[in-house]
Amino acid sequence: MVSSSLLPLALLVSLSANVLAAPHPSPPSSLSMDLKRRSSPRARSQDDIAAWAAAHRSNVQAKYGNTSSKQKRSSGQNLIVNQKSDSSFFGSIAVGTPPVAYDVILDTGSSDLWLAGKTCLSDACSGIATFNPSSSSSFQNKSEPFQITYGSGEASGTLGQDLVQMAGFSVxxxxxxxxxxxxxxxxxxxVSGLLGLAFQTIASSGASPLWETLASSNSWDQPLMAFQLTRFNNDSNAGDLQAGGTFTMGATNSSLFTGDIDYNDIPAGEESYWLQTISSITSQGSAISIASGSSALAAIDTGTTLIGGPEEEVAAIYANIPNSKAGTGQLEGYYQYPCSTTVNVTMAFGGKSWAISNADFQAEQLSKDTCLGAFFSLSTGSNAPAWIVGDTFLKNVYSVFRYNPASVGFAELSAAALAQNGNTDLAIPSATIGSAAATVSATGGATRESHNSAPSTAASSLSSLALSALVIASTMLVSTLQSI
Known part of the structure; x- marks a missing residue:
């Protein structure tokens, strides 16, 4: 997430109600939006990487309620800031009347939305778009305090409510x-803030998340949202910002995946994080023994970059990788292995097994010959899942988060989606304001309206499926002419 030229780059960010609403008089719709992906420069010292790794592991443990940590889940929405990050993924929302666009981290590991305010004087708010309540005629101040504590800091302010638009929908x-x-x-x-995409049950504010209001009010063609994330890992040519893929609300984008979507239900009554039960893991072709029950539960988290799990299982994964060894000091909980080794790891969640690419398994290169693995050991809190599965896995699949029945699905990425990996020629989208296809009240019924907002100066937006198809078509052409 956050980066500084003098500090290791921040990695992961995470943060991550049913609303009874009248049926829409006209058919619901589905829209897509482009994601941006922040990719950090690859030139970094071993000490920098060690500091980044230590912060990453500590922050994930703080996010998921490790009782030995100062930070607790109950303190609020959890944004994981991890320095020296490989990447984070964010899209745009528009807030207020008239609407103003903001970039926000998209996080399926939390459930609250927050933005830096106009009165924020912190260094972190310098140079970014901030929200000014007095500039919006529809803003209402709830006068309730809000505070979020993370492994590397906190944010605090006041709760309010306003019109929020995303991907052509409005709440x-x-x-x-x-x-x-x-x-x-x-x-x-x-980036101006964070958007949580998990369930209301873990919302610090107690409010219905934007996505859940839309899904429960029949605003979408299908009660689901989906991600395709790009890969620029270990790409020395990548800039600070690169095209990041596509986030779709209300439908799946068939141009981005092939075959069937393998859905597996969230355990009954566990609608909090997007939980999945790990049924198998293999490392270098050998099966890893996985604990059963709650010890096999994993949060599927777009706001976390790597993959954390129980110490014993993580150690078993590396035991099959020749000449791997446990890290020490700031690299405690991580493992090092020869960069020349091609690592083959798969994960399954009750159905099909999914391979993690060698490029994604290689989290960092510590030296000419030594690399850092993307799986690390962690101890989560009693109310959090044992495994946190982040972008290391999700970049290898098309992922679908379905509201009803509550489940997570994965599918094979299409050639068009894969062609975006490492393609630095793709346009980098900016925060945009589009037309709202549906307006839903977060506290009542849904109404079908058209909000023809004036577009921002940004040149790139996926406010329509037609434009999305054009982007995919151009990507396929680039793929034909250029080897990725």
């Missing part, structure tokens, strides 16, 4: 926090 009276205090390094230009 009135959406509750979110306007933060006037943000710890250093929690935000990095152009």
């Amino acid at each position: 009135s009276n959406q509750v979110f926090a306007v933060c006037d205090v943000v710890s250093d390094n929690l935000l990095n230009n152009p």
